[in-house]
Amino acid sequence: MSDGAVLAVRDLSTVFPSEAGPVTTVDGVSFSLGAGETLAVVGESGSGKTMTFLSVLRLVPPPGRVTGGEVLLEGADIAALPASEMRWIRGAGIAMVFQDPLTALNPVFTIGDQMLEVIRAHTAMSPRQARALALEVLERVHIPAPAKRIDDYPHQLSGGMRQRVLIAMAIALRPKVLIADEPTTALDVTVQAQILELLAELRSELGMGMVLITHDLGLVARYADRVAVMYAGRVVETSPIAQGFGRSRHPYTRSLFRSIPRLDLPADQPLTVIAGQPPDLARLPAGCAFEPRCFLGNGREDCRSERPALLPTTSDRHLSACPHWRALIDAEAGA
Amino acid sequence: MKPPADARSGGGEPLLRVEGLSKTFHDRRLFSRAGGAGVRAVDSVSFSLAAGETLGVVGETGSGKSTLGRLVLRLVEPSAGRIRFNGEDITALSQRQLRRMRQQVQMIFQDPYGSLDPRMSVGAIVAEPMIVHGLWHGGRDDRVLEVMRQVGLQAEHRNRYPHEFSGGQRQRIGIARAMALQPKLLVLDEPVSALDVSIQAQIINLLRELQQQADLGFLFIAHDLAVVRHVSNRVAVMYLGEIVEIGPRDALYSSPMHPYTVSLLSAVPVPTVDRERGRDRVVLHGEIGSATNLPSGCRFHPRCYKARLKAENPDVETVESQGERLPAACVLHQPRPVDAGDGHVAICHFPERGGDRSEVAVRAVESSRGAG
Structure with a gap:
């Protein structure tokens, strides 16, 4: 599966010390990403979806620490690179766009200053060349009148325009992989559509692999080729969108789909509540982390005692960390 | 959240009636130019709300929906218009008189982190x-516990502090605080948008139960059209300070008249692959305008697809605007309300209805409902 992958991650783990003992925020995560492919990573706060990619980039905030795993960028392991080389990887190899475009930009420098800083830190370009490149990428993300906008300060731009600037900075060095972390959560729904269309366009033009971290299942349906669902620091299900979406093989994913109000379902259809609270990573149960909230587990002994592994289900591309996934299909057939 | 049939059609005064409500903010900073027109955050908004009913208010950043909620509570003073609560005009009440009203109108905020005092225990909150309202005559502990139980908190939670709770539990604490005075009306400003998806449904269902138990009126402000559809009896769509469309939920979602409502519906992603991939989106021109510098005529015309479709019709008189030809009506004149009956009203020169319904509107509705 990792053959020909632009990014392959194996068994990545990240641990934070805490008063209650070490907390594993990323727990043996593996995935791979092809060139030109979009992988959606879905999960709730604390599921480890952002921390996984901060770990990939070696940007885990202290006292957190990556404790193990391989990160292969075009086949070369970058997990052990010295810090100086890692700086080059970030930007030219893997770039990341964050949720809040206002805090990600420095308010006292112009857009151009900040773009030139990034470009010149990674290349041997002269200021003039770097500025030309900045203008080119601003144009590419459809910022109107880039020659005028490049000297604006962040507050002079709208939220959607700021996000475009960040995307321009991210693609300036032609990264192999673009990680977009909730890129539109802070934006209005009509602007959200514009930004995601832009990301999809850039992905195919530049042939990047793209990771879309999101909690919005609707965006997954539209923009992703594959999805990985995370819960309590682990990937609990992964499948191609075309075959797997809406035919989930994990009770957590199932519950997520039923708990959201949807325009395409009758308005009065009651929402299924996922019982209980999100997991406390410092006090995870010995067995499956979702068991206390699971409609399927229902006191099964193995769910409580054994941590389930992520294994193939109906196809070797559709993996689930629920050993009882067949019961979901039986329920489907009975319904 | 269905109201009894007579709650809306009955002849009595509704729980809340708002008429021509406006708020203009003036820039009073040191270096601002004097005599500016100010920001018309809310502009001549009128609606009513019955006991037991939920009116959803949707809109994007800058639409004025949050200011509207604060105006209803008089947390922000209106510049013009009237607010009647239970038949009583509360627009001109003094702060002292307002306190009595505020027992009956409570607010629930988006951010359960920021709206709870971290130094107070849950019981104290x-x-x-x-x-504060002089209703504490000792021995009200039972009332605290009753409200906590009502919102799904346990008695032993009362001595704990907000930081010990998850987001969903904190929102329950906020709801308990609002319910303590047995209000008649709740203004809910994005009550579930900061919560994880798995928790949203818990809070939505809780609110629904509370509403049914006490016949509460809800003014439910949110940006998420699917959430609003799920909880509301009627829905109002705001754009740059105005209600551009209001109507019964099913009418508004199945036959939206205003092009802005159509655009919003078209932009909401639906979590079904076959439908989502085949969807055509109405891609709006630009971003929401600014209330400091309102467009002439219809506020939505700089972004409107329908105005552009209409401009292609040789029978429609057009004018030049920002480098393109648009219908003169849209650019020059404020649109008047169009009433489709049953309280479904939109302000638009070329509403999406009858024979004038565009293919864009038909497809947007079909695909958002999964029929496409």
Whole structure:
């Protein structure tokens, strides 16, 4: 599966010390990403979806620490690179766009200053060349009148325009992989559509692999080729969108789909509540982390005692960390 | 959240009636130019709300929906218009008189982190409104526990502090505080948008139960059209300070008249692959305008697809605007309300209805409902 992958991650783990003992925020995560492919990573706060990619980039905030795993960028392991080389990887190899475009930009420098800083830190370009490149990428993300906008300060731009600037900075060095972390959560729904269309366009033009971290299942349906669902620091299900979406093989994913109000379902259809609270990573149960909230587990002994592994289900591309996934299909057939 | 049939059609005064409500903010900073027109955050908004009913208010950043919620509570003073609560004009009440009203109108905020005092225990947070309103006559502990139980908190939670709770539990604490005074009306400003998806449904269902138990009126402000559809009896769509469309939920979602409502519906992603991939989106021109510098005529015309479709019709008189030809009506004149009956009203020169319904509108509705 990792053959020909632009990014392959194996068994990545990240641990934070805490008063209650070490907390594993990323727990043996593996995935791979092809060139030109979009992988959606879905999960709730604390599921480890952002921390996984901060770990990939070696940007885990202290006292957190990556404790193990391989990160292969075009086949070369970058997990052990010295810090100086890692700086080059970030930007030219893997770039990341964050949720809040206002805090990600420095308010006292112009857009151009900040773009030139990034470009010149990674290349041997002269200021003039770097500025030309900045203008080119601003144009590419459809910022109107880039020659005028490049000297604006962040507050002079709208939220959607700021996000475009960040995307321009991210693609300036032609990264192999673009990680977009909730890129539109802070934006209005009509602007959200514009930004995601832009990301999809850039992905195919530049042939990047793209990771879309999101909690919005609707965006997954539209923009992703594959999805990985995370819960309590682990990937609990992964499948191609075309075959797997809406035919989930994990009770957590199932519950997520039923708990959201949807325009395409009758308005009065009651929402299924996922019982209980999100997991406390410092006090995870010995067995499956979702068991206390699971409609399927229902006191099964193995769910409580054994941590389930992520294994193939109906196809070797559709993996689930629920050993009882067949019961979901039986329920489907009975319904 | 269905109201009894007579709650809306009955002849009595509704729980809340708002008429021509406006708020203009003036820039009073040191270096601002004097005599500016100000920001018309809310502009001549009118609606009513019955007991037991939920009116959803949707809109994007800058639409004025949050200011509207604060105006209803008079947390922000209106520049013009009237607010009637239970038939009584509360627009001109003094702060002292307002306190009595505020027992009956409570607010729930988006951010359960920022709206709870971190130094107060849960019991103290729930008791505080009763103390403030002089309803604490000792021995009200039972009331605190009753409200906590009502919102799904346990008795042993009362001595704990907000930081010990998850987001969903904190929102329950906020709801308990609002319910302590047995209000008649709740203004809910994005009550579930900061919560994880798995928790949203818990809070939505809780709110629904509370509403049914006490016949509460809800003014439910949110940006998420699917959430609003799920909880509302009627829905109002705001754009740059105005309600551009209002109507019964099913009418508004199945036959939206305003091009802005159509555009919003078209932009909401639906979590079904076959439908989502085949969807055509109405891609709006630009971003929401600014209330400091309102467009002439219809506020939505700089972004409107329908105005552009209409401009292609040789029978429609057009004018040049920002480098393109648009219908003169849209650019020059404020649109008047169009009434489709049953309280479904939109302000638009070329509403999406009858024979004038565009293919864009038909497809947007079909695909958002999964029929496409």
